[in-house]
Amino acid sequence: MPRLKPTTKIDVIGNLDLNPEKAVGDYIESKQQDAYFVKPPNWDSSGDSVELLYIRNEREHAAMLHLQEEMLENSKKQSAGNAKRIRKLYKIHGKLRKRFIEVNSFIKDCADKKRVAEKKVVEETAQHEMLKSDITKCTETIAELSSFRENLKSTVKEFEPYEKVLEEVVEKSDIFLSTKDCMDRCDALMLAQVEISALEEKKIQEIEEMRKRMIKVTNEAALTVLGLKNDLAELERSYNQARAECSKWEKILANAKNTVALHDLDRDRTLDGIHYMYRLLCKRRNLEPVFYRVDVENQLDYIKSEIELLTEVHKVYMDQNAKSKTSEYSDRDTAKC
16 A cells, blocks of 8 residues: 555564554545556456366466477487487597507607617717817827927937937947937936935935924924923022921921920919829828829819818817907906906
8 A cells, every 4th residue: 555644653673654544534535536546458248267266277288288399309319319429439548549559659669769869869979070070189189290290300310410420429339239228327327316316305305304403303302401490599589488388397396296295384383283283182191192193183172172171170270260359359358357
């Protein structure tokens, strides 16, 4: 139903709607207008009946069955044709596979032949380069030999007069048998000179090594002597220090010895005094001494007991003396009276 007025209230489920008390009037008002309604064609005619719908569906079903049979026949024909095509394709595939194997084998053979040919080309190239270098060396050697031949010819021409002189020397001399003998002796002299020079160099080197060794030994000996001198000086200092320390300790020991001797003397005197006093006290009582000189503790105990006894006796005597004096003074006073 189209809306002609705006909604003024929200219903329970949240949709916008008009007030229920105005719904009947709004419905009647909306029925009286045609602005928002579209009428389909033949809206007032009745629809097809069930029988017509059945007949129509039956016809469509028969048409579909006929179409299905035609499609089934076509599919069978196409299946047969496809089977023929597949068999033909399998045959073609076998031929192509066989051809592929043949071509692949041919390609492999060609590749092997190519590798062998390349290897052969490399070997031939290396051999060609080697032969070329040998030819170059031979050419250079031939050129050198040619130049040497020319130089030798010029040298022979240059030394030809000397050869004549050498032959004359051999003829006139009785020492040399032939020119070759003279040349051999000259060569021997030259070799001997070379050996003598080498031996001289060797001896000079040995002498130089001996000189260096002697210098090294001399330096080591000097360093050793210097080290020994340092050790001797250190030992001398240590000896002086030890001597001073010994003198110091000798003085200390002498003082200690004197102190010990004085202590022993005092101890002996003390022991003698204690023993003498003990003997006097024993003699006072007309007793024989029982304890020896070294038995100091017993002697001191005895002396202590005797002195305490004498002290008590002295106190008693002093008390009695004081009493006697007081009685004497009192008697004198009474006599005077």
